[in-house]
Amino acid sequence: MTSSVYLLGSGFSRAISEHMPTMDGLSAAIRSDLRARGRPTLPGEDTPLADNFEQWLSYLIEDPPWLDDGQKFRNRAAFSDVAESLHSVLSALQALAAEDAPPGWLPQLVRYWQGVGAVVITFNYDLLVERTLLTEAAGLRWTGIYPVPIAPLGIRTSGILGSRKNTGGLRLLKLHGSLGWWYSGPASPPGDQLYGTRIDPWGPASSTPPIVGVDELSVDKVPMIVPPAAVKSPYYVNNTIRAMWRQAAEALREAEELVIMGFSLPPSDQIVSSMLATELNANAKIIPVDYSDAVVRNLERIFPAERIVTEYAGLGDSAVPKWVATRANLAD
Incomplete structure (x- = not known):
């Protein structure tokens, strides 16, 4: 069986549920959320800059040389508001997505990943893959999904030490x-512990008992989500996050093919482009599975065209289901 690595972007979550946002939709939802909570207007919100969410967030977190100190501090405060709202908005949209049954191809794909012990690299914050895995893999606990030490949040009031080691199956x-991870923020030391909250199987929130004590146990923590800004370096200081990036690079070096689902590899994402260019096995085939064929053009900026398999690119809503029906079969 071919050794494959899977790379997921927001288009993958969008393929699972129409409730999951595009980048433009996320920008509008966050601005609406902040207005509903009475937060001040964000710097640059009423300019064309806000039409490009990533560029707008980069403007807020960077230190533009034409701004005075007061303006820079206001920008940083606005960025903090956006990061908080990002968690709130995505959590609400994820809850809506979980109210519906998952598309038929998703359980099949996750069972396949679990069966072959796939390495899945994702830039998505949502827990839709984890929910599906817990639904499909009997007896699996959420602490067995991630191949890095994510401590149960309840450890802060108990003597349980750590999460159990990921032993086979999906990594x-x-x-x-x-959305389920918490830590002390981007200014915390590299060794700051990441904590995780319980993940429920697929289904509406009303079908499971509430998670008790999360608000109290996370009162001094913030969500561990890296906002979609061009500048992400402060978030990569954490040792656990860095360990996952190192594992991703190792998997890419050993891969015979890279399957990219719903991630367009935008030119602005130079970190990911650099990782793929320097770490991906020189003989690996690259298979974009995407609504649009724009990803093919972006890949051709980095790799020779003969390495790119275009069979599943530009197929609209049928892209991921077609790949799953054709390839996600344990008998292959």
């Missing part, structure tokens, strides 16, 4: 964090 590397 999910969430390089931009997760």
